[in-house]
Structures are given as structure tokens and as C-alpha cells.
Amino acid sequence: MDLLSGSEFEIEEFRLSRDPFLVGHLASKSLSELQLGRRSGAMVLAIRDGSSLKGNPSGEERLGPGQLLVVMGSQKQLELFRNLLGDAIDTIETMRGT
Numbered sequence: 001m002d003l004l005s006g007s008e009f010e011i012e013e014f015r016l017s018r019d020p021f022l023v024g025h026l027a028s029k030s031l032s033e034l035q036l037g038r039r040s041g042a043m044v045l046a047i048r049d050g051s052s053l054k055g056n057p058s059g060e061e062r063l064g065p066g067q068l069l070v071v072m073g074s075q076k077q078l079e080l081f082r083n084l085l086g087d088a089i090d091t092i093e094t095m096r097g098t
Helices: 036-040 075-088
Strands: 009-016 043-049 052-055 068-074 089-095
Touching: 009 075, 036 043, 036 075, 068 075, 075 089
Parallel strands: none
Antiparallel strands: 009 068, 009 089, 043 052, 043 068
């Protein structure tokens, strides 16, 4: 991804588990309530829920099982974001600058 080339930033896609038990601490809470961005420094760029994609989601957007979160940050910020999501993560895919 040329946009990120030469920068410290990466974009990661975090797929949340479909298991409601694993997503329990996140489920039905808004981005504002969870304060993932404030606590990690990473920015949620988009949320895909099934066939629906919400770009630049508002703080009122609620998380749920099976959603895909597209997040941008430095390696350290993304590591903090991963730690905050914990067991709720099913898969992670990283897009790096060339």
C-alpha cells in the first residue's frame, strides 16, 4: 500500500470472533464506551458487519460478534489495540507500506 510507504503506520484488519462468549466484554458497547482509540492511540477506520461497511464510524457504533475492524496505527499502537481486544480476536491481517 503506497500510501503508508515510508511511514511508521500500518493498517490491520481485526476479525472479531463469532462466539458471543469470547466477544462478551465488547459486545453491544459503543466505540466511545470502550475508548479503544484513546487507550491505544490507534484509529478505527471502518467496520464491516456482514455486507455492510461503515467508513469513519462514529463513537456510537456498537461492536458485535463476527465484525471486521479496519484499524490504523503504529506497531506499538496496534499492539495495544490487540491487547485491548484480547480473546475477542479471531484473525488479524496486516497491510504494510512497501
